[in-house]
Amino acid sequence: MKILMIGDVVGDLGRRTLLRYLPELKTLFAPDVVVVNGENSASNGRGITRAITRELLAAGVDCITLGNHTWAQPEIFDFIDSEERLLRPGNFPEGTPGHSFVSLSTPKGKCTIINLMGRSFLQSIDCPFRTLDKILNQISPNQYIFIDFHAETTSEKQSMAWYAAGRVSAIVGTHTHVQTADERILPGGTGYISDVGMVGPYDGVLGMKTDAVVRRFVTQLPVRFEVAKGREQLNAVLIELDVQTKRTKKLRRIRIDEDHPLIS
Numbered sequence: 001m002k003i004l005m006i007g008d009v010v011g012d013l014g015r016r017t018l019l020r021y022l023p024e025l026k027t028l029f030a031p032d033v034v035v036v037n038g039e040n041s042a043s044n045g046r047g048i049t050r051a052i053t054r055e056l057l058a059a060g061v062d063c064i065t066l067g068n069h070t071w072a073q074p075e076i077f078d079f080i081d082s083e084e085r086l087l088r089p090g091n092f093p094e095g096t097p098g099h100s101f102v103s104l105s106t107p108k109g110k111c112t113i114i115n116l117m118g119r120s121f122l123q124s125i126d127c128p129f130r131t132l133d134k135i136l137n138q139i140s141p142n143q144y145i146f147i148d149f150h151a152e153t154t155s156e157k158q159s160m161a162w163y164a165a166g167r168v169s170a171i172v173g174t175h176t177h178v179q180t181a182d183e184r185i186l187p188g189g190t191g192y193i194s195d196v197g198m199v200g201p202y203d204g205v206l207g208m209k210t211d212a213v214v215r216r217f218v219t220q221l222p223v224r225f226e227v228a229k230g231r232e233q234l235n236a237v238l239i240e241l242d243v244q245t246k247r248t249k250k251l252r253r254i255r256i257d258e259d260h261p262l263i264s
């Protein structure tokens with residue numbers, strides 16, 4: 001059983017890059033489930049629209065996760081409840097629209113995907129740890145369970161990973177847009193990486209035009225950010241799970257850009 005998790009897709013270039021590489025990635029790695037973080041997939045790099053949700057699902061993405069930019073496009077409220085495979089973090093306050101986990105049937109068995117968000121340097125929403133317990137209480141433990149933990153700090157991500165270790169198949173971090181090199185298998189067979197990385201502009205600051213971001217740091221004045229153009233990158237992880245134990249056998253980083261071509 002293989003899960004291909006692709007990091008935050010940023011803007012039009014991110015979507016184009018994803019759609020260009022996805023068929024090749026599918027041929028090369030034959031994933032059973034493809035999960036993509038879509039919180040930056042709208043043209044301006046914030047949120048997601050109905051058309052983009054449809055486009056990604058039609059392209060062969062099985063589940064889309066979100067994060068702190070979930071509500072950035074006003075139209076999200078018109079469709080989030082009806083898209084079962086579009087997840088928003090589960091620890092938003094009770095009554096928040098949308099779904100936070102989904103159980104998919106795959107040829108290799110049932111797989112539940114869960115989306116949670118950290119609270120360090122992000123909104124002070126409900127506790128992601130207790131929310132995970134609540135969700136795990138609602139589902140059968142005898143299945144593949146995969147978490148996208150959208151968080152800023154490596155310490156909160158590692159803490160969540162240790163908290164979930166032995167209880168889920170794998171947990172990966174998103175949000176920082178920079179892939180970390182700390183992939184490992186925790187005791188109990190839970191695969192982990194602090195951040196998957198992003199998809200989109202290679203020559204930007206986390207996907208945004210460098211001039212504007214640099215200007216903001218230098219001047220400390222408000223500056224409008226725009227998605228960068230030019231060369232592209234795609235970051236992902238391939239997680240191989242044992243069909244019997246539902247635990248991680250192998251977690252492999254995938255990094256594609258001009259300096260790192262796709263090699264099988």
Ligand SMILES: [Fe+2]
Nearest residue numbers: 008039040175
């Ligand atoms: Fe992001």
Ligand SMILES: [Fe+2]
Nearest residue numbers: 067068069175
């Ligand atoms: Fe984020």
